[in-house]
Amino acid sequence: MSMTMFDEIRPYYDEELPQIFEELIADPAFQNAACIAMPEVSFDAIASKMRACKTKQEFQKAFCYGILWKIANDFSDGLTLDHTALPDRSKFYTYISNHRDIILDSGFLSILLLDLDMDTVEIAIGDNLLIYPWIKKLVRVNKSFIVQRALSMRQMLEASACMSRYMHYTITEKRQSIWIAQREGRAKDSDDRTQDSVLKMLAIGGEGTILDRLLEMNIAPLTISYEYDSCDYLKAQEFQLRRDVEGYKKTTKDDLLNMKTGLFGYKGRVHFQVAGSINEELVKLDPALPKPELFSRISALIDRKIHANYRLYPGNYVAHDLLSGNSSFTSYYTNDDKQRFESYIAKQLERIEIPHKDLTFLREKMLLMYANPLTNYLAATCV
Known part of the structure; x- marks a missing residue:
């Protein structure tokens, strides 16, 4: 398998970071964002600290870890993770979770894993959120891979196949865990349901039957429970606009407001609950089932795991x-x-x-x- 096939979507290699850091440091929009995120630090000091980072995880520990814990401390009443259902740290997992906040779902997971002396996850992120060039560079420094969206049907199939192969490669060869949402976009009404299309995408890569391919991904359902959803009023507003305005679509400005509100809005208590890998249940399924029924059963299985693990307030x-x-x-x-x-x-x-x-x-x-x-x-x- 040629690794160049992943170049458009993968996180940066560590050896690429010096060049990317220089491009970010020279970008006025990134300078402005960095100074807003760390107002007490001069940009020269930020640039110097960036240049000292030799790996993506060093960058995450130097910048993302502190910023995300500051957000948790300032805008929540506690952030916790229960990972005891997956005691084997020699394995790598595809955490499939419900999706509440654009940035913080995966960000909080990574800092919580670091506190358990575990590695951070690679993050699936939609390209619709990569509004500026500096954001696309920054997320790839932060171990994100790109989900390409606004494509023709043929391009979408090719992009899904590429992403699936990349995710299998990440679990089996790179030996890195992955976070991916159970559906495209957030469930605006918090009725969390796994889209069959996510599982179909995961089953493109790998070899063997559909079940063999999904078993290789070590799927671990993850439940994220926010006591208060900072963006609840924006989601409600979107419901009315979709009801009243024919052809309503969110704008880039709307996405930016959702990201900002999610980051700096009050969240109450926040809990992450990991279920065990679903592999034991997968091997009991009949591989001869019609594909639609097979995917439907697996989606329902993941949903039950996620729903049963809510932290209720x-x-x-x-x-x-x-x-x-x-x-x-x-x-x-x-x-x-x-x-x-x-x-x-x-x-x-x-x-x-x-x-x-x-x-x-x-x-x-x-x-x-x-x-x-x-x-x-x-x-x-x-x-």
């Missing part, structure tokens, strides 16, 4: 009761919890600035975002 129970109009879950929250959550929702709704603001619709969408994890947890655990 008082707001999830309050939202469920408010939506259903009953008091089924009052034992899981206090009056103070309820008042706090309702006050939070009201303040987020005030932040929405669109014409013909439909408060009833918007409030229902926001409550649904917090109720759906509980609904799915109950279905997955048969409580």
Whole structure:
């Protein structure tokens, strides 16, 4: 396999970093972003620290680790990871997770893994988010590989095949773990479902049956639970715009606002829960099943693992009761919890600035975002 076939999508090799660092340091837009991220440090000091980094992980430890923990400390009430379901650190995994925040889902995972003396993950990131040249360079320094999106059907098939082969190569040859979202984009209503297309892409690379190819990827479902979603009001706003504006599409400005809000908005408690590898369940499946049924069963399996591992907070129970109009879950929250959550929702709704603001619709969408994890947890655990 020629490694040059991955050149358009792979993270940079460590030997490429000096040139990339110089290009970033010379870019005024990167200079501005770096000074905003680290206002207490001169850009000359930042540039000097960058030049001292010889590997991608050194860069992550020198810059990303501190910035991400500062975000966690400033804008959350705690960030935790339970990785005990995967005790074997000699293996490498494809973490497939639900997707809440554009940047922080994979970023928080990597710093939490570093705190366990484990390596950071390679990250699948859509090219629609690589708005400026410096962002594309920076994410590839940060161990990201590029998911190419706005392509023709034929180009999409070729790009999917290339990415699949790259991911198999990353697990088996590079011996690096990977993070990928269970679907394209975030689930705006927090009804987290694995898209069959993600599994079909993973099953292009490797050899043998579909099950053989997926077994090679060591898929480990990962559940990410934010007590509060900083972008909830933006997601609710998007629901109304899609309802009211024919052909509505988000703009680059919208993506930037979502990234900024996700980074610097209040999150409450944040927990990452890793399930065991699904390989034991995969080997029990019949490889002769029709492909659509096989992929559907595997998606449902991953969904059950993700849903069963939600960390549920008082707001999830309050939202469920408010939506259903009953008091089924009052034992899981206090009056103070309820008042706090309702006050939070009201303040987020005030932040929405669109014409013909439909408060009833918007409030229902926001409550649904917090109720759906509980609904799915109950279905997955048969409580």
